Amino acid sequence: MTVQEAYIQIDTAIEKYVPQLQELGLVVKKRIFYTDKNLVQMQEFTDKSILIFGDIAIGCEGMEDEDFCNYSVCAEITTALVKDESLEKNLAEFKTELDMFLERIGSAENSDEYEKIIAEITKEQEAEAEAAALEFANEMKKARTKILIAIGSLIAVLAVIVFVAPLLI
Numbered sequence: 001m002t003v004q005e006a007y008i009q010i011d012t013a014i015e016k017y018v019p020q021l022q023e024l025g026l027v028v029k030k031r032i033f034y035t036d037k038n039l040v041q042m043q044e045f046t047d048k049s050i051l052i053f054g055d056i057a058i059g060c061e062g063m064e065d066e067d068f069c070n071y072s073v074c075a076e077i078t079t080a081l082v083k084d085e086s087l088e089k090n091l092a093e094f095k096t097e098l099d100m101f102l103e104r105i106g107s108a109e110n111s112d113e114y115e116k117i118i119a120e121i122t123k124e125q126e127a128e129a130e131a132a133a134l135e136f137a138n139e140m141k142k143a144r145t146k147i148l149i150a151i152g153s154l155i156a157v158l159a160v161i162v163f164v165a166p167l168l169i
Helices: 002-021 086-105 111-163
Strands: 027-035 051-059 069-078
Touching: 002 027, 002 051, 002 069, 002 086, 051 086, 051 111, 069 086, 069 111, 086 111
Parallel strands: none
Antiparallel strands: 027 051, 051 069
């Protein structure tokens, strides 16, 4: 699908939840943006855009923005297109997470408990993000080790060619 079609699907998915959340008295902030390969955020699609994100931040009046819990959906952009299956899978996960949030908020005795629930969810999200960052760092270490081994092997082969080949001639 085109990037514009993906944008519309993401916006529609987010907008489905905004009224429900606002009816509960929650503060809702939504964003849709693009990022380049360095994850620099852009509001407009450009030829450097590689990802499209939809994000909904949920909190209570008086909470700092960094204390809001966030739910995001992301899709990769390849040659100005978004893979349908990938976006559909990510949108389904996004909707499931927001449905679970609404269920959790719905279990509150009163709206005063919202802030406590949001703080718990934010803490869980931060722990998940830290775990993901650690896993990413470990994968990068493995990749770096493989690269160093490959470079070492290449240097060894070149050394054999440079030093041993002339002796055989």
